[in-house]
Amino acid sequence: MISVLHKPRFRRRRLAALISFTLLINACSTLQDEIPEEPGSLSEARNQTSTANQTRRRDINRPLPTAEQATPLSEAEIAFRDSIWSRISEGMQFYHRHYNDDIQEAIDWFVENPDYLTEVSERATPFIFEITDEIERRGLPMELALLPVVESAFRPEARSRANAAGLWQFMAPTARSMGLKRDWWYDGRHDPIASTSAALDYLERLYQQFDQDWLLALAAYNAGQGNVSRALSRNQQRGQNSDFWSLALPRETRRHVPRLLGLSYVMADPLKYGLTLSPVPDEPWLARVDVGNQIDLTLAAQLADLEPEVFYQLNPGYLQWATHPDGPHIVNLPIDRQELFESRLEDLGDQQITWDRYQIKPGDTLIAIARNYRTTVGALQQVNNISGSRIRAGDSLLIPRAYREGDLLPSIQLAADNQSPIPAGIYTVRSGDSLWGIANRYRLTVAELINWNQLSSEAILQPGQRLMLQDPALTASTNIRSSQNPDMQVTRYEVRSGDTLVRIARSHGISVDQILQWNNIRRNALIHPGQELRLYLNQ
Known part of the structure; x- marks a missing residue:
């Protein structure tokens, strides 16, 4: 096992916001003014016997002190x-x-x-x-x-x-x-x-x-x-x-x-x-639901009324856009979304299956099958782990019937439908927010937030305050000119089910290396539905 010995740059977005919201009522900001001394010597530390260690543990059989005896807790x-x-x-x-x-x-x-x-x-x-x-x-x-x-x-x-x-x-x-199970679909690690x-x-x-x-x-x-x-x-x-x-x-x-x-x-x-920890209550936060069959993760996110990015962060064992064809089919979600998720899942019935199986016939080609099922050759290759274009009559292909955000059945009403959208690149400060927390949540640095919002490093954020989450030069519209090259436009592309970096690059006339560079991602990184990519395109 390789330990992490340096402070990483944290990459959290909406999951951190969700966690912060659920824990907000338990948050506290009072710290002791003085930090007591650390262990003074080896002999002193070793004299901390197990009996002494137990004195700070709760004894459920000990009667509570009277009001006169009790010392108020901070x-x-x-x-x-x-x-x-x-x-x-x-x-x-x-x-x-x-x-x-x-x-x-x-x-x-x-x-x-x-x-x-x-x-x-x-x-x-x-x-x-x-x-x-x-x-x-x-x-x-x-x-x-x-x-x-x-x-x-x-x-x-x-x-x-x-x-x-x-x-x-x-x-x-x-x-x-x-x-631990490990394959193309799932990595138990x-x-x-x-x-x-x-x-x-x-x-x-x-x-x-x-x-x-x-x-x-x-x-x-x-x-x-x-x-x-x-x-x-x-x-x-x-x-x-x-x-x-x-x-x-x-x-x-x-x-x-x-x-x-x-x-x-x-x-x-x-x-x-003098350290502050996130005030995590001693109670379950996570619900684990066995959906019984393979399910598109974007669809599952919508059933739970979660953004796909949050759902992927809660279910990192799934490497593709769906649970494993042969299981596991267990999904993690916040416990307060479990009842809603299970109710909507029951309403869907068999429609939770977002894949078809097609038996290849003589004369079939990947192009023809993709056209008939309104998908892409790249998606078929990725789903079925096919490196080339050769297929064999009699074999079966898994055909993705991928859901995109907003494609839910009419019977499913999302709570978000009645919410006013917030402009892209703008964040509304909530109680308990800090500059470093917002920066880490959105993969930014504190320096960037300070610069873009003309703040001081000691700025105190106020609930309701709005912050720019990207360079003001990039927030005027979704398609703007690049400051580096006036002949280029910046476009935000939302990854769809079945997308690959190769497919996105080919369809936009750019290279995979450019996408990797523009979005600061590794060559072997996974992309998932709902993820946004920044593309610089010729006018």
Whole structure:
């Protein structure tokens, strides 16, 4: 597993806005004025016994103090006490047994980068309750709930340079050995719930393999079982200690484990360090619905009254525009949308199936089939994993009957129908918003927002205030002249089901490399329906 050791540039849009809205009533802004001292020495830290650690945990059998005895709690303390982070803090089991300079360095990093934990804790909102519940059900230490912070900064779509993927940063061979499904349609490493189950299975196995030593298990999770086993054998042959701190392990692993321990110190009492976490209630946020059959994800998003981009972020295990033909067919959505989704799904009946199967006949061509079914050759090639144009009589083709935004049946009324549209590139500030939160939500920098809106770096945003989310030179219309080349026009293209970068480039007379450059995306990046691309076209 490859850990994320630097602060990433967060790429969240409407999902963050949705999360912020659902958590708004629990938000708080009061912090302690002074930051208490960090652990002073190794001996002091090791004297923090498990008994002392338990004193900050709730005892349900202890009577509540009287009004005269009780000390009023601050808003921040109340918010933390009622959040999922408090439950995680109470369930930690081993971090306090370890302390050294490497751990202190990790503590210092988190304290010096307070925005990092605020943003990561917000990103964890849809999935952290499910993860915490599963860890508690298995009786495992809650330090493990923090591992996705170290591994992926809680980004289900994350991929490392070594091609580890998902919240838990599974390498392909390990994922395969733990039973995670991976193919063209679906990658279980990116599925937050499936990958959590597999990761905990793997960690339990490593814990038993390495004599119930969590530090060795975590080291093996990061460096591989073989590397840790060989390091142990070398030390045993030399008569040296066999604890984690004594082993000659890769540099990445020697940083990885102290980083989790340092994070555990901070998350055990974030208010002590003057840190603010997203106030995630200790209650389910996510609903998981088995739709029973393959379904177009854009259609599913509309049934849940969610924007496609939000739906894709909640269901990152699906790599194409639909659930897997052979399953899984489980979709994630906010729990407050479950009833609406299931009601509309029932109204659709068999129409939730957005694919036809066609048996190829002698003389058929992809072009003719695409024309008959009002789709494209590219879509047929992509859906059926066909690299060329050859097809064989008797075989079956999957034909996408793709839904586009606005194509729902008349019987389905969207709540958004009665809302006034907001101009593209304009954001209306809500209570609790901040410049960095808006910037990260829309893949911008704070400097860009300040520049485009003529703000000061200390500006205090007001609810109802409108902010430009792109260069004012680009907001006059959807088709404008490029400031770099007066002979070019900027067009915003909305990706449709069945689109590929090659198809979009060919239909607009441009190259794939240009699209990648203009939109700052990688060559192997997936595009999905509803996504907007910026294209510079000749007049």
